[in-house]
Amino acid sequence: MKKSSSLDALARSRRSKKWVLLTVRVIAFLATATATLVMALNKETKTLVVAMVGSTPIKVTLTAKFQHTPAFVFFVIANGMASFHNLMMIMVELFGQKLDYKGLRLAMIAILDMVTSTVALISGGASAATFMAEVGKNGNSHARWNKICDKFETYCDRGGVAIIASSAGLILMLIITAMSIFKLLNKPNSVSS
């Protein structure tokens, strides 16, 4: 009698853990997708008066787009790929309960989580974009690079929002990786579902 109730409790706790992991994955997917979209649609056009010829001002139209900077292009691609990975993992958890290959499924999920999304992609993309944004905001006097954020404020603000969203996604992906690894390490000791 006691043994079956403890098995029930174990099964219940494993089901609730599965939903917790799924919720965190959905939030992380939203965070990285937000970062991708906000940075990809980041564009600002401004007309500046360059010189005066007589009494008519000469205007120049400048556009700030994310494609001008390779670091931001990398940021968009990295966050896009991480969102895709999260989406795939959500699909697999919801619909792919039958897919298994020698019990390797949990191991592959954990490793893919760790290597692709968390470690390589998001951290590299967020870091490169952060430092490029820092140069854009403060300039670099030694290299004679002027700051651009005082002229293109909306562009800089949106870029900042995208970087913050990506960092939040990174922290959530770290939590997901830790949970996946714990699931992997606890598997052989518990009752198979």
Next chain:
Amino acid sequence: MIKPKRLLSLLLRFIAFGTTLAAVILMATSHEKGTFFAVSYEAKYTDTPAFKYFVIAYAIVTVYGFLVLFLPPGSPIWRLVLALDLVFIMLLISSISAAMAIAQVGKNGNPRAAWLPVCGQVAKFCNQVTGALVAGFIALITYIILLLYSIYNLLNPLFEKA
């Protein structure tokens, strides 16, 4: 005698330690002075926060790599080393990514933002920074190989069970 597994792991860790040390030294000793039409300038790694972050991150990993070299095999701390490997790989990736972003602008400039490339005037500085980044890349790849190898050793019992 030393088992071949242990020897391979030790060799990889030594390579990783050596390349991180090379990256730190190359980046930290890169500075160049010159004149450009009577304007004197100096290029140092402290000019950009990205390069400072690179030096600090790789210095931390060098110290860590040095300490791990002396860890006796079979000690329970190796599980902690596996987790720390992952954390430090993340640190390395973020620092090399930042340094490469800034170095790319320094080499090619960004004409839309009126940022001129700097490498034409300070060629020696640029070459040394490139060398530091290459050494950093090799260290990163070595650490990733080490991580995959440790995970394979950890999970091997699980595979054989199934």
